[in-house]
Amino acid sequence: DVKVTQSSRYLVKRTGEKVFLECVQDMDHENMFWYRQDPGLGLRLIYFSYDVKMKEKGDIPEGYSVSREKKERFSLILESASTNQTSMYLCASSLEPRAFFGQGTRLTVV
């Protein structure tokens, strides 16, 4: 089975901190994604990457950046965390037609 591992299950950060969320997949997938999940809104795409060093903005990229230096790792960066970025963050990798998700990181910004 494909394994997508997110580095933290829970994080608490202060407003203004720089935050790194890490994601690693073990199946050599080219496509990787970061989604944000909020109640009643479903999952919204923040950024995705279809190859090393390649990235594209999703639907809600403001306040976020990403890094993909190696194929297996895709990092989401909050340059200056704000309280409205408190959310559940889900990483995924895909090989058409299936996408596989990590367990999620619940980030609280105080």
Add this chain to the structure above:
Amino acid sequence: GEDVEQSLFLSVREGDSSVINCTYTDSSSTYLYWYKQEPGAGLQLLTYIFSNMDMKQDQRLTVLLNKKDKHLSLRIADTQTGDSAIYFCAETGKGSSNTGKLIFGQGTTLQVKP
């Protein structure tokens, strides 16, 4: 734009069938998906259907696709308490079939009463 809609809540009794419905707007979607999320967990792919199919069955799960009405449904037979979760419908949006980008509905919380 592309949109996927689901009702937010469904309650059933253990042993009954559950039917979760979804509508979508992008008729060019290549695949449509159902994901399950248990409390505190990530998303688990339950099943998916290719857009040129009408139905797919996998054990207790039946997926029906009505392309004319852009309607997708997931039927769970003999619903168990372990089926209590949030169920997400998703589609591959326009131009996304080769990237894996998905557009998700809001999620339907299924409550199974003993």
